[in-house]
Amino acid sequence: MSQGIKVNSRVLEMEYAVRGPIPHRAVEMAAQGRRIIPCNIGNPQALGQQPISFYRQVLSLLEDPGAITRERKFRGDGIADALPEDVIDIAAAMLDGSRTGSGAYTESAGFKFIREAVAGFIDSRDGIASGRPTASDPDSILLTDGASGGAVYVLEALISCPQDGILVPIPQYPLYSATITRCGGVLVGYHPDEEAGWALGRENLEQPLKAAAADGVEVKAIVVINPGNPTGALLDRQSMHEVVDVAREWGLAIIADEVYQENTYGQEWCSFASIIGDEPIPLFSLHSVSKGFYGECGHRGGYMEVRHAPSVVGTNLDLRDIFVKQASVNLCPNTMGQFLVHLMVTGPREGSETHRVFLEQKARVLDDLQAKASMIRGYFDQMDGVECFGRTGAMYLFPRLGRLPEGKTDFDYCMALLEQTGLVTVNGAGLGQAPGTHHLRIAFLPPFELIEEVMPEWVRFHNGFG
Numbered sequence: 001m002s003q004g005i006k007v008n009s010r011v012l013e014m015e016y017a018v019r020g021p022i023p024h025r026a027v028e029m030a031a032q033g034r035r036i037i038p039c040n041i042g043n044p045q046a047l048g049q050q051p052i053s054f055y056r057q058v059l060s061l062l063e064d065p066g067a068i069t070r071e072r073k074f075r076g077d078g079i080a081d082a083l084p085e086d087v088i089d090i091a092a093a094m095l096d097g098s099r100t101g102s103g104a105y106t107e108s109a110g111f112k113f114i115r116e117a118v119a120g121f122i123d124s125r126d127g128i129a130s131g132r133p134t135a136s137d138p139d140s141i142l143l144t145d146g147a148s149g150g151a152v153y154v155l156e157a158l159i160s161c162p163q164d165g166i167l168v169p170i171p172q173y174p175l176y177s178a179t180i181t182r183c184g185g186v187l188v189g190y191h192p193d194e195e196a197g198w199a200l201g202r203e204n205l206e207q208p209l210k211a212a213a214a215d216g217v218e219v220k221a222i223v224v225i226n227p228g229n230p231t232g233a234l235l236d237r238q239s240m241h242e243v244v245d246v247a248r249e250w251g252l253a254i255i256a257d258e259v260y261q262e263n264t265y266g267q268e269w270c271s272f273a274s275i276i277g278d279e280p281i282p283l284f285s286l287h288s289v290s291k292g293f294y295g296e297c298g299h300r301g302g303y304m305e306v307r308h309a310p311s312v313v314g315t316n317l318d319l320r321d322i323f324v325k326q327a328s329v330n331l332c333p334n335t336m337g338q339f340l341v342h343l344m345v346t347g348p349r350e351g352s353e354t355h356r357v358f359l360e361q362k363a364r365v366l367d368d369l370q371a372k373a374s375m376i377r378g379y380f381d382q383m384d385g386v387e388c389f390g391r392t393g394a395m396y397l398f399p400r401l402g403r404l405p406e407g408k409t410d411f412d413y414c415m416a417l418l419e420q421t422g423l424v425t426v427n428g429a430g431l432g433q434a435p436g437t438h439h440l441r442i443a444f445l446p447p448f449e450l451i452e453e454v455m456p457e458w459v460r461f462h463n464g465f466g
């Protein structure tokens with residue numbers, strides 16, 4: 001008989017609602033042949049979003065370099081479905097840049113030529129001429145296995161004792177709560193103002209900082225997710241300036257989770273790097289190939305840019321050196337994810353047919369996401385007491401469910417919604433919410449037909465829930 005084994009209590013305590021009991025039940029239901037609509041996670045291709053052709057064409061050549069010569073020959077022979085010339089040229093240039101291709105370990109921080117491309121992307125996105133003091137530095141960029149990798153490096157490095165705290169928005173994406181638990185730190189929650197579209201005022205940020213200080217907690221950093229997950233909300237500039245002011249006054253680093261920077265649906269987005277400028281506030285900004293219109297979650301590509309890295313007490317290192325050391329323990333980020341980051345920050349050559357198709361596919365994905373979000377929001381109007389605040393961003397809606405019947409929680413609601421409709425959502429308590437409120441998060445990713453089919457069922461479920 002197995003004797004059982006004692007495991008790290010922090011790993012036991014760690015919670016991750018996005019993949020918790022509700023999706024587990026969904027797996028059982030799917031095994032029984034029941035319809036399941038997995039809206040618990042921002043996983044676009046799992047719900048039918050098609051990959052961008054350009055990315056996959058280049059990746060196919062990078063995995064099979066022999067195909068570069070073959071495809072060139074096909075083009076020379078006039079074979080109609082040979083890959084476009086610019087795709088072949090881009091793949092060949094990337095292979096040259098990498099020197100070792102996809103099968104070898106790379107530098108721990110990732111291929112240098114890709115970090116250079118990321119730096120160029122950041123400068124052009126933020127309107128910074130290269131050579132300026134605020135220009136991005138390829139040596140301050142780490143390529144990571146998704147944005148998650150970067151967030152974990154920062155939290156692991158910053159949490160040095162049980163009194164170290166991280167200021168995290170409530171509700172939040174549970175990577176942060178789970179990692180803080182695992183690292184043995186304190187999650188200090190701040191509450192954006194839901195009814196003001198999840199905006200931030202000074203009081204929202206300072207009140208929890210004062211309470212934490214009174215409890216002997218030293219807050220090291222603030223996490224800002226913009227656009228938000230689960231709220232979808234896009235921060236206005238005033239809220240961003242409040243964050244920067246508070247970071248300056250309280251000596252906090254900023255962890256800017258900017259993975260949804262493309263999911264803004266016509267609204268203006270701006271990076272924390274451009275708000276901070278040359279002020280010496282430590283900034284760790286995260287981006288990823290998982291979201292936007294790319295939706296390449298499974299490829300696990302991302303980067304973290306470090307600005308104004310503090311020096312590390314008792315050493316002659318700065319925090320950037322520590323991150324590279326952490327990365328070196330994992331040897332290197334996966335190479336196809338790195339290549340995808342390169343494609344995300346460069347794209348096809350302007351003016352080519354490849355570029356035309358790319359722009360068309362990009363627009364289709366983003367327009368569809370926006371239309372799906374407004375379709376789902378429209379159904380909320382038919383649900384008694386449901387309200388959904390803030391403009392639409394990211395891939396999520398986070399409606400407030402209003403009063404639930406006595407003794408029922410939003411977990412009960414989401415479980416029952418799953419049983420009745422097959423819709424897999426995340427209950428608000430799993431992501432954090434103001435006391436006394438009940439929410440759920442739904443990713444607005446299913447195909448239109450499925451939304452049209454399931455939303456009336458949800459309306460009936462909601463209005464009869466008891």
Ligand SMILES: Cc1ncc(COP(=O)(O)O)c(C=O)c1O
Nearest residue numbers: 042146147148173229288290302
């Ligand atoms: C806010 C936020 N940050 C980070 C991640 C992790 O993304 P990645 O797949 O790049 O690790 C997600 C994934 O949903 C997210 O929503």
